[in-house]
Amino acid sequence: MEYIGEHLLPGNLGRLFVCVSFAAAVSAALAYYLFIKKGDAAYKKLARALFTTHAISVLGIVVTLLFLLTSHYYEYDYVWKHSSNDLPLRYILSAFWEGQEGSFILWMFWHAVLGCVLLLTAKRWEAPAMIVFALVQAFLSSMILGIFPFALKIGSSPFVLMRETAENVNLPWTEIADYLQKFPNFMDGTGLNPLLQNYWMTIHPPVLFLGFASTLVPFAFALSALFVKDFKGWLKPALPWTFFSIMILGVGILMGGAWAYEALSFGGFWAWDPVENSSLVPWIIIVAAGHLMLVSKNRGTAIGTTFFLSLSSFLLVLYSTFLTRSGVLGDTSVHAFVGLGLSGQLLIYLLFFVLIAYGVFIFRFKKLPKSKGDDDLSSREFWMFIGGLILLISAFQITFSTSIPVINQLIGPEGVIALMDTEMAPPLDAISHYNSFQIPFTIIICLLVAIGQFLQYRATGTKSFLKRIGLSFIVSLALSTLIAFYFYFYKEPLYFLLLFTGTFAVISNLHFWLRIGKGKLTFAGSSVAHIGFALLIVGALISQARQSIISESEVFLGNDFPQKENALLDLADTVRLGNYQVIFNGMRQEGGKQFYDVDYYRKKQDGSLDFDFQLRPFLQMSDQMGPTPNPDTRHYWNQDIYTHVTYSSYLNPTTTDGYANEMEAEILRGDTVLYQQHFIIADSLEVHAIQHEENGEIHTLKLTTKLRIVNVLGEEAIASPSYILEGDEVSYEEVELEKQGFKFRFSDINLENNKLKITAWTQVDPDEKPFIIMKAIVFPYINVLWIGCILMAIGTMIAVWQRIKSSKD
Amino acid sequence: MKKSHIALVLLIAVAIGAIMVTISDASTYVGFKQANETPGTKYTVIGFLDKDAPMDYDARAQEFSFTAIDKEGLKKTVIYNQPKPQDFERSEEITMKGYATDTAFIAEEILLKCPSKYNEQNEIEGYETY
Numbered sequence: 036m037e038y039i040g041e042h043l044l045p046g047n048l049g050r051l052f053v054c055v056s057f058a059a060a061v062s063a064a065l066a067y068y069l070f071i072k073k074g075d076a077a078y079k080k081l082a083r084a085l086f087t088t089h090a091i092s093v094l095g096i097v098v099t100l101l102f103l104l105t106s107h108y109y110e111y112d113y114v115w116k117h118s119s120n121d122l123p124l125r126y127i128l129s130a131f132w133e134g135q136e137g138s139f140i141l142w143m144f145w146h147a148v149l150g151c152v153l154l155l156t157a158k159r160w161e162a163p164a165m166i167v168f169a170l171v172q173a174f175l176s177s178m179i180l181g182i183f184p185f186a187l188k189i190g191s192s193p194f195v196l197m198r199e200t201a202e203n204v205n206l207p208w209t210e211i212a213d214y215l216q217k218f219p220n221f222m223d224g225t226g227l228n229p230l231l232q233n234y235w236m237t238i239h240p241p242v243l244f245l246g247f248a249s250t251l252v253p254f255a256f257a258l259s260a261l262f263v264k265d266f267k268g269w270l271k272p273a274l275p276w277t278f279f280s281i282m283i284l285g286v287g288i289l290m291g292g293a294w295a296y297e298a299l300s301f302g303g304f305w306a307w308d309p310v311e312n313s314s315l316v317p318w319i320i321i322v323a324a325g326h327l328m329l330v331s332k333n334r335g336t337a338i339g340t341t342f343f344l345s346l347s348s349f350l351l352v353l354y355s356t357f358l359t360r361s362g363v364l365g366d367t368s369v370h371a372f373v374g375l376g377l378s379g380q381l382l383i384y385l386l387f388f389v390l391i392a393y394g395v396f397i398f399r400f401k402k403l404p405k406s407k408g409d410d411d412l413s414s415r416e417f418w419m420f421i422g423g424l425i426l427l428i429s430a431f432q433i434t435f436s437t438s439i440p441v442i443n444q445l446i447g448p449e450g451v452i453a454l455m456d457t458e459m460a461p462p463l464d465a466i467s468h469y470n471s472f473q474i475p476f477t478i479i480i481c482l483l484v485a486i487g488q489f490l491q492y493r494a495t496g497t498k499s500f501l502k503r504i505g506l507s508f509i510v511s512l513a514l515s516t517l518i519a520f521y522f523y524f525y526k527e528p529l530y531f532l533l534l535f536t537g538t539f540a541v542i543s544n545l546h547f548w549l550r551i552g553k554g555k556l557t558f559a560g561s562s563v564a565h566i567g568f569a570l571l572i573v574g575a576l577i578s579q580a581r582q583s584i585i586s587e588s589e590v591f592l593g594n595d596f597p598q599k600e601n602a603l604l605d606l607a608d609t610v611r612l613g614n615y616q617v618i619f620n621g622m623r624q625e626g627g628k629q630f631y632d633v634d635y636y637r638k639k640q641d642g643s644l645d646f647d648f649q650l651r652p653f654l655q656m657s658d659q660m661g662p663t664p665n666p667d668t669r670h671y672w673n674q675d676i677y678t679h680v681t682y683s684s685y686l687n688p689t690t691t692d693g694y695a696n697e698m699e700a701e702i703l704r705g706d707t708v709l710y711q712q713h714f715i716i717a718d719s720l721e722v723h724a725i726q727h728e729e730n731g732e733i734h735t736l737k738l739t740t741k742l743r744i745v746n747v748l749g750e751e752a753i754a755s756p757s758y759i760l761e762g763d764e765v766s767y768e769e770v771e772l773e774k775q776g777f778k779f780r781f782s783d784i785n786l787e788n789n790k791l792k793i794t795a796w797t798q799v800d801p802d803e804k805p806f807i808i809m810k811a812i813v814f815p816y817i818n819v820l821w822i823g824c825i826l827m828a829i830g831t832m833i834a835v836w837q838r839i840k841s842s843k844d
Numbered sequence: 845m846k847k848s849h850i851a852l853v854l855l856i857a858v859a860i861g862a863i864m865v866t867i868s869d870a871s872t873y874v875g876f877k878q879a880n881e882t883p884g885t886k887y888t889v890i891g892f893l894d895k896d897a898p899m900d901y902d903a904r905a906q907e908f909s910f911t912a913i914d915k916e917g918l919k920k921t922v923i924y925n926q927p928k929p930q931d932f933e934r935s936e937e938i939t940m941k942g943y944a945t946d947t948a949f950i951a952e953e954i955l956l957k958c959p960s961k962y963n964e965q966n967e968i969e970g971y972e973t974y
Contacts, residue, residue, distance in 0.1 A: 337848070409846045409847055409848075410846075410847060410848065412847065417847065417848075420848060420851070421851055424851055424852070424855045427855070428855055428858050428859055428862070431859055431862065432859075432862040432866075435862060435863060435866055436866050436869075439866075439870060457872045457873065457874075458872065458873045459867070459870040459871075459872060460870060460871040460872055460873045460888040461870065461871070461888075462866070462869040462870055462871065463871045463886050463888065463941050468866075468869045471865075472862060472865075599906050599925055599926075600926075601906060601926070601927055603903075603904060603906070662930055662931075663930065664930070681926070681927035682903055682927035682928065684903065687903070698898050698899070698900070700896065700897075700898050701896050702896075708897065708898045709897075709898050709900065710898050710900065711900065711902075790896075806903070806904075808903060808906065808927050
């Protein structure tokens with residue numbers, strides 16, 4: 036059958052690109068392998084050509100998918116699911132990587148770009164490193180192949196047509212040639228998740244995926260080094276890449292935090308969510324790897340650990356991919372991808388590289404050069420090694436707790452080997468669980484960051500060390516004590532320690548840069564990055580530990596009873612929230628958004644109100660997702676005021692005759708339901724049928740149910756609403772109970788279970804004002820955190836630049 | 845013994861500690877039956893909304909109550925002192941963290957699993973008219 040109006044050419048081209056990219060990646064790996072075995076330069080030429088072909092095909096995939104999205108070809112499943120006609124062009128990219136297939140392509144794209152750079156710059160490391168790249172790319176291309184050999188599913192193609200998907204195959208509409216013209220469903224797509232319609236979502240994923248992709252470079256270098264048994268030569272060319280990875284991955288993760296803070300409604304930038312954790316862990320490991328690579332390069336020690344860490348970062352990226360994309364996280368995360376039925380393939384991808392990498396590592400372990408003597412306790416390398424171990428254990432703790440769903444799958448009651456009787460659930464209070472470990476680890480890390488630069492390789496003279504660090508120590512102790520008094524941290528020793536070590540790290544690195552580095556840019560990299568990291572920690576500590584939920588009610592509800600964190604604001608009433616007087620000034624509908632004007636005032640001494648600022652949090656109304664809240668935040672240099680509408684009376688529609696709080700219940704005779712503190716009991720059902728006088732057919736059917744309404748005092752009232760069927764016409768006799776303010780309708784009968792459908796409303800006081808329920812949080816000094824992030828990125832960038840320069844010398 | 849070996853031993857000790865603490869911190873998924881046996885103890889219960897029972901949200905009192913059915917089929921009224929989660933009616937599965945009392949399960953935190961919009965294409969309206 037010929038379908039009318041389909042655009043098959045771009046899709047076929049896209050599939051061709053996918054196939055070519057897969058085949059070219061596999062054969063590039065093979066050609067590089069032959070080049071290493073035979074040493075014939077012709078193989079190298081061939082391999083380069085093949086990898087370039089692969090990279091061009093990946094670009095082809097990207098362009099094709101973008102073309103489909105911008106052309107609104109809704110016969111394609113991916114286009115229909117992730118975009119719509121009214122989607123602004125700037126969100127086309129967000130739509131591109133909203134789905135799993137698109138984000139695989141994004142990841143592949145970055146690997147292809149980095150691979151091309153490596154191909155031109157890696158020199159003698161090119162062949163072995165490119166084999167690793169090509170193999171990874173082959174696996175990734177297979178994820179979007181979308182072929183079904185021997186009843187197996189290999190990959191999920193972004194170029195599949197709607198009528199070809201498993202859900203739709205053999206449905207009646209797929210037999211209609213002009214289905215695209217016939218059904219309005221194909222005129223428009225289902226659109227992009229409103230949560231993702233945010234500029235952060237346009238820039239955060241590409242940066243994060245570049246970060247993920249960049250961990251492949253140190254991995255490829257380390258694996259190649261183990262293969263060719265050159266255990267030190269790889270360090271110099273790999274170092275700039277490792278620091279590049281630290282920077283980009285770090286920025287990507289922090290952008291995710293910024294997005295959560297600006298656009299999500301959980302009120303904060305970090306929630307220890309499994310998806311966040313699984314991207315943080317590879318970063319922690321790559322940071323450890325980068326630092327130990329310095330130790331290995333400068334002192335020739337800790338080589339085994341350096342290899343282990345350099346290999347692990349990329350493997351953890353794979354593990355993270357498996358966690359977030361296989362559907363295994365299921366109940367525990369709000370923002371994991373929806374499983375595509377690729378979990379088996381993802382597992383093979385993960386295990387293939389885990390087995391190869393750790394296998395080769397163990398196989399070569401005995402041959403790794405070991406340092407003969409013991410490190411001096413006062414040496415920089417010893418404490419950097421300790422720092423690396425702390426980062427490793429910190430990553431291990433996060434990974435272990437995040438992996439609870441995986442542990443359930445392995446040894447839970449329905450697992451592979453049933454060792455446990457019950458399934459483990461993630462800790463009830465995730466934040467305090469993670470913090471109880473990560474705060475002590477961070478304290479040690481900050482301390483090491485503070486003293487690290489003043490330590491020398493081999494050994495440090497105690498006197499000169501104390502002399503140099505003494506000033507920073509005293510200054511930071513004084514400064515942190517002052518801050519601690521200001522924020523009442525002196526009552527919490529762990530917080531105080533973190534504050535002190537964080538401040539110490541800032542001051543001593545500043546001191547190092549100004550005095551020993553003489554403020555030169557060439558020395559700035561590590562100092563600036565370390566200052567940035569420490570500021571980030573201090574900023575996070577102050578803004579999180581001293582955040583105040585100013586909308587929290589002061590009414591004590593009882594021990595253990597959750598405090599109400601939300602305040603109710605009637606239209607135009609003034610409510611005191613913290614130091615502010617807040618007025619809800621109305622709702623404005625703009626497009627698909629409901630904007631709520633929330634005005635913040637300060638009370639002047641004479642009692643009059645002084646307008647301070649206005650916030651406009653909104654609810655994005657969407658057919659698929661329901662109303663999605665989007666907070667608004669007022670930024671000051673020293674604090675942020677975050678406001679988020681959790682409920683609004685505008686969401687509870689009022690009928691034209693002034694009733695709201697609609698409830699629908701299905702009940703059988705004798706059943707009781709609870710509504711607005713009243714019991715409603717269906718006592719009886721009366722059927723009244725009127726027959727036609729001549730032919731005896733029933734032309735009118737009137738069903739009446741007697742509802743008994745009982746309040747808490749046991750007082751009863753009766754309402755008897757009716758359902759009338761006259762021919763095909765349905766009408767109702769509704770009953771209003773004036774005293775209770777209820778209205779009842781007998782709205783239908785469920786023919787499957789013979790239950791009566793009753794709809795109830797409550798009368799709204801005509802004078803009742805609209806209201807909103809909102810949450811407002813003050814985050815003090817959160818800018819310290821963001822400044823820290825920026826400094827860390829800049830510092831690492833300088834370090835990358837320095838390493839590139841020194842690797843060329 | 846080298847210092848780095850001592851550090852490694854300490855590392856392993858902390859790792860084992862982390863595992864132990866995680867296991868003791870981990871809650872278990874239970875049904876309402878077990879939650880009822882020890883009122884006041886916090887549990888994670890997974891259930892789904894009883895659509896026949898009424899759901900009541902008193903916005904002014906910020907009290908949201910509904911009836912949930914756990915995986916064993918046991919029903920219980922759940923009280924949640926937070927604004928009603930968006931899209932609650934459409935949820936397929938509700939993860940409730942909280943504790944039981946004589947009359948109700950007091951949920952402190954609710955996570956919803958909504959049918960993803962990706963699956964909804966099964967319900968394309970047009971083809972039914974065919």
